Amino acid sequence: MKSKFGIKEVVAIGIGTALFVALTEIQIPTPIPNTYLQPRMAIMAFLAAVFGPIVGGLVGLLGHALGDAMFYGSVWWSWVVPEGVVGVVIGLFAAKYAVKEGDFGNTKTIVLFNVMQVIANAAAWILVAPVLDIVVYAEPANKVFIQGVFAFIGNILIIGILGTLLCVGYSKIGAKSSSLSKED
Amino acid sequence: MKLNNYKAPLREWFNQADRKKEKDESVSALKVEDLYFSYVEGKPILQHIHFDIKKGEMVSIVGKNGAGKSTLSNLICGFYKPVKGRILLNGEDVAPLSIKERGEKIGLVMQSPNQMISKPMIYEEVALGLAVRGVPEKEMKERVYETLKICGLYPFRNWPVSALSFGQKKRVSIASILVMNPEVLILDEPTAGQDYRHYTEIMEFLKDINENFGITIIMITHDMHLMLEYTDRAIVIADGHLIADDTPARILTNEQIADKAYLKKTSLYDLAVNCQIDNPSEFVERFIAYERQQRKLRIEKVKENPAHVKDIIL
Amino acid sequence: MSKILSYEEKDTWIHQLSGVTKLIFFLLWCVVSMMTYDTRILILMVVFSLFVFKISKTQWKQVGSVFKVVMVFLIFNVVAIFFFSPDQGSHIYGTRTVLFHIAGRYDMTLEQLFYELNVVIKYFTIIPTVFMFLVTTNPSEFAASMNKVGISYNVGYAISIALRYIPDVQGEFTKIKHAQEARGIEMSGKASFLNRIKSTASIIFPLIFSSMDRIDTVSNAMELRGFGKHKKRTWYMAKKLKRNDYLTIGFTVIFAIVALVFTFADGSRFYNPFV
Secondary structure (H helix, E strand, O other), X not given: OOOOOOHHHHHHHHHXXXXXXXXXXXXXXXXOOOOEEOHHHHHHHHHHHHXXXXXXXXXXXXXXXXXXXXXXXXXXXXXXXXHHHHHHHHHOOHHHHOXXXXXXXXXXXXXXXXXXXXXXXXXXXXXXXXXXHHHHHOOOHXXXXXXXXXXXXXXXXXXXXXXXHHHHHHHHHOOOOOOOOOOO | OOOOOOHHHHHHHHHHOOOOOOOXXXXXXXXXXXXXXXXXXXXXXXXXXXXXXEOOOEEEEEOOOOOOHHHHHHHHHOOOOOOEEEEEEOOEEOOOOOHHHHHHHEEEEOOOHHHXXXXXXXXXXXXXXXXXXXXXXXXXXXXXXXXXXXXXXXXXXXXXXXXXXXXXXHHHHHHHHHOOOOOEEEEEOOOOOOOHHHHHHHHHHHHHHHHHHOOEEEEEEOOHHHHHHHOOEEEEEEOOEEEEXXXXXXXXXXXXXXXXXXXXXXXXXXHHHHOOOOOHHHHHHHHHHHHHHHHHHHHHHHHHOHHHHHHHOO | OOOOOOOOOXXXXXXXXXXXXXXXXXXXHHXXXXXXXXXXHHHHHHHHHXXXXXXXXXXXXXXXXXXXXHHHHHHHHHHHHHHHOOOHHXXXXXXXXXXXXXXXXXXXXXXXXXXXXXXXXXXXXXXXXXHHHHHHOOHHHHHHHHHHOOOOHHHHHHHHHHXXXXXXXXXXXXXXXXXXXXXXXXXXXXXXXXXXXXXXXXXXXXXXXHHHHHHXXXXXXXXXXXXXXXXXXXXXXXXXXXXXXHHHHHHHHHHHXXXXXXXXXXXXXXXXXXX
C-alpha cells in the first residue's frame, strides 16, 4: 500500500481527534485498583491500523493534549508524547493489517496487531513516559515506573479486547456480498 | 390563479366526498401531565406539556428544530427525569421504572439506524433485546423470525447488516424494537433523508402495524407531509410549549398556530377559501383522506404488476 | 457550569489576540515551566498567569468544575509522590531536615515539603494559562490563523475539524448510550467487568462506524470543493498579526530566555535554599 497522505487522512485526523477527546471521560474500572480502561485508546489503535502511523500518531498527540486541556485544565506533556508513540508504532503495519480491505479477520493479522500494540504500549508507558516524567518533572523514579506499568497493563487490555474487536468488526463490513442470496 | 371555472365542481366534490370516520373513545396509552423540564434552573426546555394519547392512535409531535420535541421523547423514555409533572403508561406512573424496564414497554427508534445497530448480523441485531433479557433460544428464534416476517426482512435473515440499503437498515432498527412487543412505539424523524418511494414504504408499513396490531405510534417530526398524510392527530410544540393538539388539517389551516410553529399553511386551504367552500379545514381533511385512498390503490396496483411503479412516482 | 472548557466570546485585548499568538505563548510558557525548578521564577509565573487570567475576564462558572477535577489529580499526585519517595526532596537538595516522624522510613522533611510545594506551584503556572487559552480562542480563527504563520493548512484543517466535531461526538455517544440502555444493555456498575466491556463495545461500535462514514462524507465534500489542489488557500476567519500580537510574542520569547538563563546560571535547574 502506497503511503499516501491526502484529504481523507486529514479528515481522519480531525474526526479521530474529536473521537479521542470526546471519550476522555469514559473509563471502565477494573478489578485492579486504580487501573481504568480507556476505550479511547482502542479507537486510536483502530484508526492507526486503518489509516497508518501519521494519522495514528497525530490522533494520539493532538487528542491527548486537547483532551487533557479541555477536561482537566492542564496538559501533561510527558504523557502526551507517549500517546503519539503508541499511534505511530501500531500504525506502522497498517498495510499488513488490511482492515479496510476486509482481511483482518484471520489469526495472523490479529496476532500481528496485538504484538505491535504490546510493543507500542511498552515503549510508550514503561520507557518514554517515565523517562520524560523524571527528566522533565523531576518526579521520583519508582513512582513513575509503577504508574507506567499500570498504564501499560490497562492499555494493552483495552486495545487487545476492544481494539481487536473493532478491527475485526469493521473488516467484516467490507465483506464480499456477492455470495448472499435471499431465502424464503 | 383563475378559479372561476373550478369553483362549482370543487364544491360539488366536497359535498360528496367521504367524511372521516370518528374514532371511538378508548383507553389511555400514554399520558403526560403538566410536564416541566430544564437542564439549567431558570431556562426551561419544556413547560406545561399535557396530552393523552389513546391506545391504537397514530400521532405526530411536530415543531421546528429546537422546540423541545426530542427532549420530550427523552423524558418519556426515562433518559432524563422531569423536574415537574408525571408520565403515565396505561394509567400508571412510569417514574419508578428504570430505562431498561421502560424500554420494554415504550420502544424508541432513533433517527439514524447507524446509531442503533451494533451487531454485524441482522438476526443478532434484532435478537439483541431478547438475548440481553435471557429469553430462551427457542422462543427468541420464534419471535425474531416473526418480527422479521412482519418487517419484510425474513428473506434476509442470515445476511449481514452491511449488505442492506438505508431503508432496509431502518426496518431492521424498527424490527429490533418491535421484537420486544412494546405497547408504544416512538419514532424520531422516521423519514429523514429518504426519497418519496422509501418514505412511502416505511410509512405504509407503520400504518399497517398500527392498524393490524394496535400498537400506539408516535412520530416526532418536522415533516408536514407526514403529519398530514399519515396521522390523524398532531401535537404542536413551539418554544417548549404545547400550542395545539388537533387534527393536522385544522392545525395547518390555523394561521396563528401554523406561524408560531413555523409550519406552512397548506395551499389547499387557500384553494378552498378562494373557491368559497364553507369549511376549508374540513375540505383539506377530506382531500387528504381521498389522496390516501388513491395512493393505496396505486400501491396495490404496483404490487400486482411492478411495471406500474411509474404511476406512483408522480 | 460546563464540564469542559470552551470558547466564549468577550471583548478583552486577550480575546483580540490571534489564536496563534496565544498558542505560542502557551507552548513557550509550558516549556519554561517544565524546565525550571527555580521557585522564584515559578512563583513569578504563577502571579503572571493569574494576572492574565484576570484580564481575560473569565468567570468562575466557566472553569470551576474543571478546576475541581484537576485539584483531585493534583492532590493524588502529591500524595503518591510522597508515598513512593518521601526522600526525593533530600535527594535533590542535598540536606535532610526532619520535621517530624511518621512511621517506618517515612519522615516529613523540610526538603520534601519544599519539593512538593514546587510541584504544586508548577501546576498553577499552567492551569490558568490553559483556561485562558481555551476560553478566549475562537476555534475557527485558531485554525485559520495557524496557516497564516506558515503551518501547513492540513494541520490547521485537521484541528478545526476536530474542534468542530467534539460536541457532535459527545452528543452522539450519549444518544447511542441511551438507546442501548433502553434495549437493556446495562451500563451501570452492577455489571461484571467483562460485561461492562461488552456494553461499552455496543456503544463504541455504532459510534465508530458512523464516524468512519462521516470521514468519507466530509472528505468527499472537501474534495469536491477543490481542497488540496493548490499549495495555498485563503481563509475566511484568519486574523492578521497586529501590534499586540508581536508585542506578546516578543515578551514571551524574552521572558523565556531570561527565565531559563536565570534558572541555569548556577548550573542547576533547582533553586536550592538549603545550601
